[in-house]
Amino acid sequence: VNTLALNEPQEEISRQRRFEIARAWKVHEPLRAAVPYAAKQRARALIDTIANERPISDVPSKVLSPIFRDFFRAAKNDSRQRAVARLKRLLPHASVRQHGAAIVIKSMWAYGPNVDDPIPVTPKRR
């Protein structure tokens, strides 16, 4: 492991070099290397495509998760804004917002080692 490399100023370390350092240290997110903008845009486009393929009113209720089934039944004739408001009421601990044609839930309650002790699971800030 080349420890000297970690003392180099970060901006002087090339992408390839950062990856080599990360391999040496056996970590997978080399120095919090950012995801390239183009890759994120492609991921966003895919999310939009899938959201448009399956708008809310087209999803048959029998294939929906029990978590969301009642919501979709109630929200069938809602505008997106009203649907978002309804979902916020249904999932008070989640962050709910609109993203293009999709309604996005960004966090969800999960349960740690002690099931009586809920831990909020929130994506890391990027």
Add this chain to the structure above:
Amino acid sequence: VSIITLRVTPDATTSFLTLEAPLHALARMFERGKLTDAEVRTSLNQATEAFLATDRFAMDRAARAGEDVILPAAPGLFIGKTLIAKDDRDKLRLFYRARTFVGIDDALPEQTPPLPADAPATNVLYRPVAGDSL
């Protein structure tokens, strides 16, 4: 912002959230895996099926211990965690959230997907609930 996959239980009475791939993991699939949109969809389904085939007791333990779980998502692997969340019937359900994606050649030797359950009756698909909340 995520893509989620849903699956129907074998008795076709209900369906459940199975796998969540957040934007970051999806972007890594495009960046590191050089995948097309169609290939990403195939990979998400492959990872979903792999999660459903795992031993639910092992996944339950991993969730409570906060351990990473590796799932195959050709041409790479998802690194993420099994989570436990309550559904609207107050059942604790298992689902998987990918944190990132690595190419198969970049995976560490110990980063291997869990083996499928010994019997279908103990896999996640058969009963995707956590602990004893049956």
